[in-house]
Amino acid sequence: xxxxxxxxxxxxxxxxxxxxxxxxxxxxxxxxxxxxxxxxxxxxxxxxxxxxxxxxxxxxxxxxxxxxxxxxxxxxxxxxxxxxxxxxxxxxxxxxxxxxxxxxxxxxxxxxxxxxxxxxxxxxxxxxxxxxx
Numbered sequence: 001x002x003x004x005x006x007x008x009x010x011x012x013x014x015x016x017x018x019x020x021x022x023x024x025x026x027x028x029x030x031x032x033x034x035x036x037x038x039x040x041x042x043x044x045x046x047x048x049x050x051x052x053x054x055x056x057x058x059x060x061x062x063x064x065x066x067x068x069x070x071x072x073x074x075x076x077x078x079x080x081x082x083x084x085x086x087x088x089x090x091x092x093x094x095x096x097x098x099x100x101x102x103x104x105x106x107x108x109x110x111x112x113x114x115x116x117x118x119x120x121x122x123x124x125x126x127x128x129x130x131x132x133x
Contacts, residue, residue, distance in 0.1 A: 023087050024058040024103045027051040029077055035106050039073040039086065063089065075106055080127035082111055096122070 027035035030053070037057050039046040049057040063069045071087040086104055087093075097103075098116035105112045105121060112121035 019099060020060050020062055021087065021097075022058060022060045022101045023071060024056050024101065025051070025073060025075065025086070026056045026103060026105045027053050028105050028107045029053055030108050033077045033108075036076045037073060038075075039071055041069070041071045073104070075111065077106070079129060081130070082125045082127055084111070084125050 023039075025035075025037045025039065027033075029035055032053055035051040036048065037051060038048045039057070039059070046057075046059055051057060061069070068089055069087065070085060070089075072083065072085045074081065074083045076082075087102055095117065096113060096115050101114075101116070103114035104124075105114065110123050110127070111125040113124045115122045
């Protein structure tokens with residue numbers, strides 16, 4: 001299903017690969033905690049989003065043939081934050097996303113990436129104390 005809010009970066013289809021990639025950031029925090037998400041690439045700032053528990057911010061794009069496609073996100077709740085890459089081009093990473101969907105899940109303890117081939121969530125990043133933004 002298509003997200004209610006998101007970003008579509010298909011403005012240069014002549015230089016894009018055929019696969020449309022979807023990146024999802026999901027709030028799976030406890031006790032009604034709001035997750036702040038701010039994602040961007042070299043060319044696109046996707047804005048700041050405040051996600052309630054159980055909601056997500058997602059966007060889709062086509063990978064550029066010329067140049068490397070890279071997106072990164074800053075996530076924060078209360079006095080904890082993390083800043084990390086959410087899409088980059090390596091065979092191992094693309095395989096983990098099943099060559100289509102990269103799903104990042106924010107939980108109280110850590111941030112996880114959904115690994116499609118094995119159907120499990122892999123720890124990727126710890127929360128740091130203090131607010132960076």
